[in-house]
Structures are given as structure tokens and as C-alpha cells.
Amino acid sequence: MAVAVTTKTAWKLQEIVAHSSNVSSVVLGKGSGRMLATGGDDCRVNIWSVSKPNCIMSLTGHTTPIESLQVNPNEKLIVAGSRSGSIRVWDLEAAKVLRTLPGHKANICSLHFHPFGSFVASGSLDTNIKLWDVRRKGCIFTFKGHTEAVRCLRFSPDGKWVASAADDHTVKLWDLTAGKLMFEFTGHTGPVNVVEFHPNEYLLASGSSDRTVRFWDLEKFQVVSCIEEEATPVRCVLFNPDGCCLYSGFQDSLRVYGWEPERCFDVVLVNWGKVADLSISNNQLIGVSFAQSTVSSFVVDLSRVPKSDSVPHGLIRDDQPLVPPTPTGSSLRRIYDRPSTSCTKPQSRVKHNSESERHSPSSEDDRDEKESKAEIKNQEDYKEIFQPKNAICRTPPRNEPFPAPPEDEPVAAKEAAKPSQAADVQTSLPKQELPDPVQRPLIASSTSSTRTEPSVIPAARNEPIGLKASDFLPAVKNQSQTELVDEEAMSQIRKGHETMCVVLTSRHKNLDTVRAVWSTSDIKNSLDSAVAINDLSVVVDLLNIVNQKASLWKLDLCTIVLPQIEKLLQSKYER
CATH class of the missing domain: 2.130.10.10 (YVTN repeat-like/Quinoprotein amine dehydrogenase)
Incomplete structure (x- = not known):
């Protein structure tokens, strides 16, 4: 029934x-x-x-x-x-x-x-x-x-x-x-x-x-x-x-x-x-x-x-x-x-x-x-x-389905919905008249009857940006790596620690060299020595010091600093 x-x-x-x-x-x-x-x-x-x-x-x-x-x-x-x-x-x-x-x-x-x-x-x-x-x-x-x-x-x-x-x-x-x-x-x-x-x-x-x-x-x-x-x-x-x-x-x-x-x-x-x-x-x-x-x-x-x-x-x-x-x-x-x-x-x-x-x-x-x-x-x-308590993941737990209203109604007929009387208003934004930065060659359209290798429109530059496929792929988990013992984990930490110590020690020696010039000569010579060392981190450290006292800035310092700032803008440093 x-x-x-x-x-x-x-x-x-x-x-x-x-x-x-x-x-x-x-x-x-x-x-x-x-x-x-x-x-x-x-x-x-x-x-x-x-x-x-x-x-x-x-x-x-x-x-x-x-x-x-x-x-x-x-x-x-x-x-x-x-x-x-x-x-x-x-x-x-x-x-x-x-x-x-x-x-x-x-x-x-x-x-x-x-x-x-x-x-x-x-x-x-x-x-x-x-x-x-x-x-x-x-x-x-x-x-x-x-x-x-x-x-x-x-x-x-x-x-x-x-x-x-x-x-x-x-x-x-x-x-x-x-x-x-x-x-x-x-x-x-x-x-x-x-x-x-x-x-x-x-x-x-x-x-x-x-x-x-x-x-x-x-x-x-x-x-x-x-x-x-x-x-x-x-x-x-x-x-x-x-x-x-x-x-x-x-x-x-x-x-x-x-x-x-x-x-x-x-x-x-x-x-x-x-x-x-x-x-x-x-x-x-x-x-x-x-x-x-x-x-x-x-x-x-x-x-x-x-x-x-x-x-x-x-x-x-x-x-x-x-x-x-x-x-x-x-x-x-x-x-x-x-x-x-x-x-x-x-x-x-x-x-x-x-x-x-x-x-x-x-x-x-x-x-x-x-x-x-x-x-x-x-x-x-x-x-x-x-901030759920004792939560393993940050996504809130799934709750029960949303209950329907108490009023019952017959099941909607399975027929095509009638067009809405009110027209669906489309708000059109004014076009920005921007020059096309790239001359776009013709590209194979999806409507063509034969499939050929699609043409490529270059993006903002002619070569890839150095991204690796792994940047957009899930990391492959090695079963043995997921079960590292404490000693192996500590060994990995030490490797990074030792590398950082070498970097900081070298940076410290370079700063000592610059400070020696600073104490025996003027600021221009010390800035010259920092540039000669060819370590941008030292230049950053020195600029942080000079910026604390605006009176130290002279025109000849700017001519030295500007090329270094250009290098910094192209470097990995955020600040």
C-alpha cells in the first residue's frame, strides 16, 4: 500500500x-x-x-x-x-x-x-x-x-x-x-x-x-x-x-x-x-x-x-x-x-x-x-x-539536520518552474578602460571541431615564476617519517639550529667590522664598509640604527643607500 x-x-x-x-x-x-x-x-x-x-x-x-x-x-x-x-x-x-x-x-x-x-x-x-x-x-x-x-x-x-x-x-x-x-x-x-x-x-x-x-x-x-x-x-x-x-x-x-x-x-x-x-x-x-x-x-x-x-x-x-x-x-x-x-x-x-x-x-x-x-x-x-573544547580539527562539528517547519504541505509537483514575472535585474558595472598589457595571440576555441594542442597566452612575464609543482600538490607522507623517534627528531632540529648559528655568527663578525669603522671614522665610511661586505642583512641593521636619528642623514648617504634599497626591494626581506 x-x-x-x-x-x-x-x-x-x-x-x-x-x-x-x-x-x-x-x-x-x-x-x-x-x-x-x-x-x-x-x-x-x-x-x-x-x-x-x-x-x-x-x-x-x-x-x-x-x-x-x-x-x-x-x-x-x-x-x-x-x-x-x-x-x-x-x-x-x-x-x-x-x-x-x-x-x-x-x-x-x-x-x-x-x-x-x-x-x-x-x-x-x-x-x-x-x-x-x-x-x-x-x-x-x-x-x-x-x-x-x-x-x-x-x-x-x-x-x-x-x-x-x-x-x-x-x-x-x-x-x-x-x-x-x-x-x-x-x-x-x-x-x-x-x-x-x-x-x-x-x-x-x-x-x-x-x-x-x-x-x-x-x-x-x-x-x-x-x-x-x-x-x-x-x-x-x-x-x-x-x-x-x-x-x-x-x-x-x-x-x-x-x-x-x-x-x-x-x-x-x-x-x-x-x-x-x-x-x-x-x-x-x-x-x-x-x-x-x-x-x-x-x-x-x-x-x-x-x-x-x-x-x-x-x-x-x-x-x-x-x-x-x-x-x-x-x-x-x-x-x-x-x-x-x-x-x-x-x-x-x-x-x-x-x-x-x-x-x-x-x-x-x-x-x-x-x-x-x-x-x-x-x-x-x-x-x-x-574554539571548541578538545577539538582535533578547527571545523565545528556537524550538527543534526535542520528540522522542517511543523506545518505539513503536499510534495511539490515535479513540473518545470514558471518563469518569474519580475525580470532578473543585472547591475552592470562601468568598464575600466585599461590597456591590455599583453598582446594576446589567437587561441584554439572550444567550439572547433578538431582538437589541437591549445595555444598558450603568456601571463605577466614570459617565463614561469620559479614555482614548483610541489607548491600546489599535497605533501607525500612517508610512513617511516611519520614515526620518527625522539633522537631522529632532535637530530633534524639540530641541523637547522647549526645552520642558523653559522649564519648569525657570520652576521655578527660583519657587524663588528662595520662598528670598528664607525668608531674610528664617519658614518659615510661605515656605510661604505657595510655595502662592501655585500650582506644585505648588515645594511638593514645599519639603516635601522641611522633611522633612529634623522640628523645623521645627508645627501651623500642617500646616494649610497638608494642602490641598496633597490636590492632590498627585490630581495626576500619583508621589511
Whole structure:
């Protein structure tokens, strides 16, 4: 006998007034699916728990509205980009600003954390993509090639590539270790809003204002399929964790897609409006949207949503036979080499970019960091989420699924959602008339019938920047190394200690030489001797002393110091 099912498939969880002015950016933490960050025209970044109405933490320091936000995989860091082009990285566990990353010349439109390295990618209205090393406060590389604003960035699951979607109707795939463009995917006829890698296969999905979702093969560099039936622009997309389907957020609905062949498994009516981000937790899809100063969160019960041509478990009747799910083509494409653990980080150092792209931290940056504050609004929730007791990892523990409202309603009919009467307004930002820094040669398009080796568009310089593949690959763990005995561990520590002692002893001798000249002669001769030693650390030490007494500075000292300062700006020293 069939059992009538009356449980809700989708419902509104809550609505909060997130800022004192308009909300401009919203993002969910993908680790737990329960952390929410909002940015507003009030220049603040506020941190929330999806199911609670009170703000946990408020981050201040930006002087222009927040345009883009992103939370790292373990939900310990958050990066915020503003309208002025400034980027700040915050440590949520320590409740403080970690880095200020200036370099872009216009709005920050997109941000993304590397899956397991200390890197952040940023895309801007200035058409550039920058790769940052959070540890060293520096821009590693600048990718140039888009001609309009870069709206979305995503690192590949193996950390080797970054995909970019832009208003110039293209999707580009960049090789991080080579510093070059791998391929340009063309076919969209409107601005591309979102791009997302398949969690396992060499497959990429993109959603556009042209109301289509396209799937791209990353081995053959060609389109797999295109879904063109939608009535409103695609706002956000997210693959199911096992890669069986793609969820797409539209103005009034959630749609579930397959790509081989292209088909829509289900349409769930959700009147979430300007939906901005999706996340999955406990077999529930969480969606967040914003309108003016309010942010709303919605829940879709995925156990009641078909993810293939079979019927979901919650809708199976007693008289229906089980239908095996349709394969999604996982055997047709290569699988990513996944990290052994999500906490693994590459250990090798990353070299800075060329002189033209280098950024030397200034006193202004330091002042910006000092003026940036993280104010904890709700101490109890903060400790529960960011400082859990006896926690092995920093990601807050996954809680029970969000309960549906008590009112029951019939299951939504599985029919195509009607187009929203209100047109989906697209706010177009004025184009920045910037010169194209690189003459771009013609590149093989994804629409060509024959597959040839893709041309390469050089990035900001002609040669790779010295990055090693290991910088973007998970560190390989040797079983024997993980079980080092105390004596072996101490031996490794001693090696580093001895090296440091040799360096410091040499530096001490050089400083003694300079001090001897200082005591018997004038400051100019002592500075000459410091330069002659050819050790920049000695020059830095001497400059620190001279800077304490401004009266020591003369014009002849400047002529000696300026060439050394140029060397310092190109060196590994941060200060």
C-alpha cells in the first residue's frame, strides 16, 4: 500500500537584518555548511551561524563596501575584498586580521582559497587575476587575459589549476605551476557568473547570464553538454559531494542537472530571490540570498530530490521496484589526484614574482592592519564554533539536520518552474578602460571541431615564476617519517639550529667590522664598509640604527643607500 508523503522538500530557515546598510556579498562555509559570512556597504564583514539570529563576530577595517567574500576549507580563515581593490585575510580563531593584500586597481569581484595550500586567488574589475601567498603577504603571480571583470574563481580539487569566469563571456583555465593559460572555453553569449569543478572528474561547469549551464571536458577541452531551457540567469552552482549531479540556483527555483546526456532531474520551487551561495550539510542543501539589508537562509531536503533518473528514497512507494541510478560518466574521464588529508600543506617556499609585480609592505599597510578589528559579538557562540573544547580539527562539528517547519504541505509537483514575472535585474558595472598589457595571440576555441594542442597566452612575464609543482600538490607522507623517534627528531632540529648559528655568527663578525669603522671614522665610511661586505642583512641593521636619528642623514648617504634599497626591494626581506 502506498504511503502519502507530506513532508516539506524546501523551506525558509530564517531571515536576519545583517547590516545597517545594503548587503553586498554573502558566502557560506563549505566545511560545515553552517557558517555564514556577510559583507555590506557599511564596510563590515559579519560572521553568523546559519541557524542562529545573532551576529557572532564583526570585522572592521575596510574603508569601502565589501564586494567579495570567501571562507577557507577548514573555516579558520576568511578573505574579504572591497570596492577599492583592497583585500584582507582574517584569522577567525584568533579574532584578528592576518594580512592586508593591496595590488588590484578596482573592485574585487571574486576570491577563492587554495584547497590545501596557503594561497588565495583574487579576480577584479581591473580584469586581472592575482595569486597571493598568505604567509608572505605577497603577490606570487598576476594572470592577464580577460578583457572584462572576473566574476568567479575556483581552484581545481588537486590544486594545480584555477578556473575563471568573466563578463567577457569566456571561461579560462590557468596552469598555476607554469603561470600560463591552458585553454579558453567560448560558447556563452552573456557574462559568465559562476564556475565549479567536478569533485572527482576532469569536468567543469559554468553558469551564465545567458541562462545556460555548460559542462566542459578538461581532457579534450570541448563542451560536453549545454542546458538552455532556463528563463532566468544562473546565479550559483554546486556539485553534489559524490559528483552525481549539479545543483543550480535560479531566481525562484533549484534545479538538478545531469550532463551525459544533458537533462533536468528535478525542479524544486524555492522563492529565494537573489540566491548567492549554496552548501551541503547532512544531506541538506543550504542556500542564502540577500535583499537590501536582510539575508535569508533556505533548506532543501536532498533525500527528497532525485539526483539521477531513479526515484529518491523518500518518494519510493511500496509497489515500485528499485531503479539503479544512471551512471554519470565518471568512467569516461580522468580522476583528480586527491590530497591524502585536507590539512596537508606544501612545505616548499614560494618565490616572489618579478619586480614589476612585487609588493613591499609599507607603513600604510601596517597601519591598515592595526586599524582593522575583530569584535566578538556573541562570546558563547564564538567559543562553540571557533574554539571548541578538545577539538582535533578547527571545523565545528556537524550538527543534526535542520528540522522542517511543523506545518505539513503536499510534495511539490515535479513540473518545470514558471518563469518569474519580475525580470532578473543585472547591475552592470562601468568598464575600466585599461590597456591590455599583453598582446594576446589567437587561441584554439572550444567550439572547433578538431582538437589541437591549445595555444598558450603568456601571463605577466614570459617565463614561469620559479614555482614548483610541489607548491600546489599535497605533501607525500612517508610512513617511516611519520614515526620518527625522539633522537631522529632532535637530530633534524639540530641541523637547522647549526645552520642558523653559522649564519648569525657570520652576521655578527660583519657587524663588528662595520662598528670598528664607525668608531674610528664617519658614518659615510661605515656605510661604505657595510655595502662592501655585500650582506644585505648588515645594511638593514645599519639603516635601522641611522633611522633612529634623522640628523645623521645627508645627501651623500642617500646616494649610497638608494642602490641598496633597490636590492632590498627585490630581495626576500619583508621589511
